Amino acid sequence: xxxxxxxxxxxxxxxxxxAAIAECYSRQLMRCPVHLSIGQxxxxxxxxxxxxxxxxxxxxxxxxLPYLTLDGNLxxxxxxxxxxxDGASCGNLGSMHLKSPNTGHISSVPIVGSSIPLAVxxxxxxxxxxxxxxxxxxxxxxxxxxxxxxxxxNLAAVKKLPILFLCENNRYSxxxxxxxxxxxxxxxxxxxxxxVKSKLAxxxxxxxxxxxxxxxxxxxxxxxSPFFLEVDCYRLIEHCGPSLDKGMGDRTFEEYTNALAxxxxxxxxxxxxxxxxxxxxxxxxxxxxxxxxxxxALGFL
Amino acid sequence: MNNSSLIKASLISLMDSDPSVRLFCEGIKDSFYxxxxxxxxxxxPTQLEELPISEAAAIGLVTGAAMFGIRPIICFQRVEFALxxxxxLVTNASKTKYLSGGKLTSPFxxxxxxxxxxxxxxxxxxxxxxxxxxxxxxxxxxxxCSSDYTDVFNKFEVSDSPIIxxxxxxxxxxxxxxSIGCKYSAPEVxxxxxxxxxxxxxxxxxxxAQYGVDVDVVNSSDFSSAVETVRESVIASGRLVAMDxxxxxxxxxxxLIAQLVEQGIVFKAMxxxxxxxxxxxxxxxxxxxxxxxxxxxxxxxxxxxxxHLREQIMDARAAFQNACKGQHSDVPGDYFRxxx
Numbered sequence: 001x002x003x004x005x006x007x008x009x010x011x012x013x014x015x016x017x018x019a020a021i022a023e024c025y026s027r028q029l030m031r032c033p034v035h036l037s038i039g040q041x042x043x044x045x046x047x048x049x050x051x052x053x054x055x056x057x058x059x060x061x062x063x064x065l066p067y068l069t070l071d072g073n074l075x076x077x078x079x080x081x082x083x084x085x086d087g088a089s090c091g092n093l094g095s096m097h098l099k100s101p102n103t104g105h106i107s108s109v110p111i112v113g114s115s116i117p118l119a120v121x122x123x124x125x126x127x128x129x130x131x132x133x134x135x136x137x138x139x140x141x142x143x144x145x146x147x148x149x150x151x152x153x154n155l156a157a158v159k160k161l162p163i164l165f166l167c168e169n170n171r172y173s174x175x176x177x178x179x180x181x182x183x184x185x186x187x188x189x190x191x192x193x194x195x196v197k198s199k200l201a202x203x204x205x206x207x208x209x210x211x212x213x214x215x216x217x218x219x220x221x222x223x224x225s226p227f228f229l230e231v232d233c234y235r236l237i238e239h240c241g242p243s244l245d246k247g248m249g250d251r252t253f254e255e256y257t258n259a260l261a262x263x264x265x266x267x268x269x270x271x272x273x274x275x276x277x278x279x280x281x282x283x284x285x286x287x288x289x290x291x292x293x294x295x296x297a298l299g300f301l
Numbered sequence: 302m303n304n305s306s307l308i309k310a311s312l313i314s315l316m317d318s319d320p321s322v323r324l325f326c327e328g329i330k331d332s333f334y335x336x337x338x339x340x341x342x343x344x345x346p347t348q349l350e351e352l353p354i355s356e357a358a359a360i361g362l363v364t365g366a367a368m369f370g371i372r373p374i375i376c377f378q379r380v381e382f383a384l385x386x387x388x389x390l391v392t393n394a395s396k397t398k399y400l401s402g403g404k405l406t407s408p409f410x411x412x413x414x415x416x417x418x419x420x421x422x423x424x425x426x427x428x429x430x431x432x433x434x435x436x437x438x439x440x441x442x443x444x445x446c447s448s449d450y451t452d453v454f455n456k457f458e459v460s461d462s463p464i465i466x467x468x469x470x471x472x473x474x475x476x477x478x479x480s481i482g483c484k485y486s487a488p489e490v491x492x493x494x495x496x497x498x499x500x501x502x503x504x505x506x507x508x509x510a511q512y513g514v515d516v517d518v519v520n521s522s523d524f525s526s527a528v529e530t531v532r533e534s535v536i537a538s539g540r541l542v543a544m545d546x547x548x549x550x551x552x553x554x555x556x557l558i559a560q561l562v563e564q565g566i567v568f569k570a571m572x573x574x575x576x577x578x579x580x581x582x583x584x585x586x587x588x589x590x591x592x593x594x595x596x597x598x599x600x601x602x603x604x605x606x607x608x609h610l611r612e613q614i615m616d617a618r619a620a621f622q623n624a625c626k627g628q629h630s631d632v633p634g635d636y637f638r639x640x641x
Contacts, residue, residue, distance in 0.1 A: 058365070089402055101404045106368070107393075114392045117358040121365020128323070129370055148388075151358030158353060 003049050004206055011045035012270040014068060016277025021081065022242030024285045029292040030081040031301070032094030035062040039236035040168055041265055042203040044069040046210045053217055054133040055104040056122040058115040061096040062168075063108030066138055071100035075284055082288035104133075113139060113146030116165075120152050123161035127224065134220050135163040142173035144187045153194035156226040164220055165191065165228040170235040175249020191228030198228035204264050234259045305473045307447050308336040311454045312374070317344045319372060325359060326376040327352040333376050334414065334473055334641070356382050360389035360411070364463070367407040368397060374457075378641075379425050380413040380467060394463045395438030406461040410453070415469040415496070415546065417593060418631035419639040422584030426593075428496070428546045430553055433465050434524060440464045442522050443546070445499035447477035449522035469497040469546070471633035483507065484534075485515035489607050491534040493557055494544040495521045497633075498594055502544065505599050508621055512613040516603065524553055528560045535561060539569035540606045544594050549576030573602040586631040596621055 001009070018036045025034060037044075044065040047055075057066045067077060073088065080087030081095050088100055096110035106122065109115035119137035126133050143149055144167065156163050167187045171178045178185055191198035197219065201212035209231065216227045236259060238245035246253045260266060295301040316322045316338070326333055329351045330340075340346035352359050356377060363373035377383050383390070390411075397407035416425040433441045440462050444450045453466050481499050483506040494502045499520035506516045517534040521527035535541050541561070543554030554574045561572075575594045582592045600618040604611050628635070 056369075089400070092402075093400065097400060099401070101401050106405070107400065109392060111388060111392045114361075114388055117361020117389065118365035118368075118393055120358065121362040121367070121371075122369060123365075124362055125366045125369035125371050128366075129321075131369070135365075148357050148361070151353075151355035152361070154353055155355055155358045155362060159350075 003210060006049060007042060007045040007206065007210060008265070008268050009270045009273045010048055011041035011265050012273035013277035014041040014045060014065060015265060015269070016274040016279075017068065017074065017281040018064065019274075020278045020281035020285060022237065024282065024289070025242045027289055029289050030095070031083060032081065032096065033061075033240045034081060034095045035064070035240050036237060036242070037062055037065045037235065039259070039263060039265075040170055040203065040233040041065065042206060042209060043168060043213070043231050043233065046206075046213045049210070050214060050217055053221070055136055056119070056126075056133050057105045057136040057138055058119040058122070059098075059105065059108040059138040060112065060115060060140065060143065061108065061110035062140065063098045063105075063138070064095070066105050067098040067100060067108070070105045071103045073100070074280055078281060078284040078288055082292050084288055084291060113143035113148040115139075116143065116148055116152045117155070119163055120156050120161060123156065123163035123226075124159065126162055127160075132221075134217060135161070136166055137163060138166045138168070140167065140173075141169040141171065141178055141182070141187055143167075144190055145173075145181060149190060150194070153191060153196050153226070153228070157194045157196050160225055162220045162224045163226045164216055165196065165226065167228065167230045168233055169230055170233050172235055172239070172251070174239040175245050175251065177250035180250060187230045188228060196226045196228050198230065200230045200232065202232040203234075204232070204262065206264060234263070236260060236263065302477045303474050304447055304450055304477060305335040307477050308450055308473075309338055311451065312336070313338050313343055315454060315458070316348050320345060320348070321370055322372045322374065323348055323350055323366070324374045324376070325350045325352050325363060327354055327378070333378075334470065336473065337376065356385040357389050360386035360394060363409045364389060364394040364397065364407045367409045368405045373409040374412065375409060376412040378414055380415050380428055381424055383411065383413050383465075390439065390463070391436055395436050398461065399438065407463055408457070408460045409463050410457045411463060411465045413465060413467055415467055417469065417471060417497070418586070418589065418633070418637075419641075420584040420631070421582075421589075423581035426582050426589075428467050428469070430467060430495075430524075430546060431551055431556075433467070434553065438462060441524065442466045443495040443524075444468060444522045445472050445496055445520050446475075446479060446481035449481075449520070452522065467496065471497045471637075472500065474633065474636055475500060481518075482520040483510070483516065483518040485517055486537075488515050488517040488534060488538040489610065490540040490542060490603060491517045491519060491531060491538045492542045492544065492599070493519050493521060493527065493531045493554065495524070495527075495553075496546050498544040498546060500633075501594070501596060502599060505596050505617075505621070508617045509603075509614065512617045514603075514607070514610050514613050514617070527553075528557060531557060532561060532564065532566065535566055535568070539567070541568065541572040542599065542602045542606065543572060543574050544599075545574065545576035546594070547577055548579045549574040550579045552576050570606050573606060575599065575602055586629065590630040
């Protein structure tokens with residue numbers, strides 16, 4: 001299987017899993033705010049092909065894809081969304097804190113931008129303890145509006161640390177468009193200001209996206225320096241939950257229609273992988289739906 | 302030897318014995334009030350790390366680095382600068398252990414200096430100890446004497462949590478031999494205090510003893526054990542003066558008194574709190590002297606609590622006033638030179 005076929009297959013599985021979550025969320029038994037990444041799957045499916053690298057990933061409230069990519073324990077994932085003790089964090093933390101420290105997904109922090117300097121710290125440790133891992137700060141265009149990104153880029157640059165600043169520019173912060181929040185649509189300009197090498201890629205060009213990810217990792221590993229990769233993408237559903245947020249905020253239905261029409265994964269979807277992801281996830285959701293109905297019957301859920 | 306040189310010696314010993322220790326400080330070559338070593342004074346100069354003026358990213362960095370085996374010590378010139386890193390302290394550093402289900406920890410030592418005097422004013426003289434104490438997962442110390450400082454380093458060596466030490470700059474210059482805290486078999490009053498207030502209260506207590514008034518001074522660098530120690534003394538004295546560095550409103554004294562009341566302690570007289578008013582501090586020496594707890598506040602409180610000893614207290618007060626004559630009120634002693 002070529003890399004691109006493998007990426008499409010895995011991205012399709014990720015979409016199937018998320019689609020099942022979206023469909024079943026209305027049962028009101030995943031009792032935490034769920035932030036899905038439907039429309040953004042190709043990036044993490046690409047990163048999965050580079051798992052010969054050891055990663056330390058620090059993500060945000062929208063951290064389902066790094067969790068699934070690096071850990072892949074679907075049962076622990078579904079159980080965590082149901083706040084059940086079988087979950088990835090024993091059902092204590094829910095959707096916004098998905099993590100798996102043993103497999104390299106160290107943290108997801110639902111305060112925008114907050115986890116970025118932790119990744120700088122992990123890179124500092126790699127450098128000074130002679131470890132080979134690549135630290136990844138995973139965030140969105142919204143975090144680029146926080147001062148902490150500027151501080152972290154500056155610190156990583158001046159200390160010359162092996163870290164990937166991985167920015168998914170999905171063009172929305174909740175329901176507010178990028179144009180209403182920033183004077184430019186390019187996040188790489190923040191890297192330029194800190195003299196951090198950067199590249200812009202897009203989920204609409206898989207070949208370039210995959211080679212950009214590879215080049216970034218190879219640069220960090222060989223130069224032991226920071227790199228900023230901005231990935232243009234589009235979140236096809238609302239900020240938190242399973243629906244379209246049409247009629248709310250800045251998005252128009254026309255924009256959705258156009259985005260869906262140009263969504264590369266929709267066009268090249270591996271139906272088998274998608275359906276496998278959907279059914280595996282739905283099966284587990286059904287199990288935890290029953291469990292949570294029993295918990296509710298006992299009271300307090 | 303004073304507390305500054307003691308801190309520096311402790312750091313040198315810690316850094317030389319443990320290569321994973323890293324000292325982060327903006328102005329690393331400026332000695333941080335004579336409390337940190339120069340590159341030439343330690344075995345591995347790479348353990349010293351200069352910092353950009355990025356408090357939030359710096360606390361994030363030490364939190365992340367500590368997860369993987371670095372043992373950071375980080376210094377900010379004033380407590381207020383840590384406010385810029387509040388999110389990192391509250392969201393990340395204090396919660397590493399909880400959020401990782403115990404798989405990761407972030408032990409680091411954050412040294413914050415409390416300014417006072419020499420025109421420090423409203424933004425360089427706050428300590429915010431109730432704020433730091435309100436964050437589960439952080440350990441907080443408010444040292445006054447050499448054994449308090451030694452205790453901080455001992456705790457840091459075995460800690461799996463971040464530690465904040467609030468270092469009043471008027472505690473740095475005092476001799477390691479200065480005795481802090483007073484204990485009598487039948488005290489008239491108990492004074493709860495920490496940080497610089499402990500130095501002040503000990504001086505007042507020693508003076509009062511010369512006039513036949515025995516006052517316990519319970520120096521409490523670690524508030525987590527303060528209630529028990531104060532309780533013991535209050536059972537003997539039945540009277541309490543509780544001193545805060547900052548405002549009495551929502552201060553540590555409020556928490557202390559609430560806990561003692563809950564425990565059924567019976568007071569012979571109502572407890573008295575001494576702290577700052579609930580307003581910003583002036584840079585003006587005379588106004589700052591009145592703003593912060595001072596010896597005369599203590600004499601006033603004691604007069605109210607033990608009126609039968611009023612004469613002796615008045616004599617001690619006069620002696621204190623006499624000893625202070627001609628001295629500046631915005632420095633801890635003649636040895637202190639401005640500005641920092």
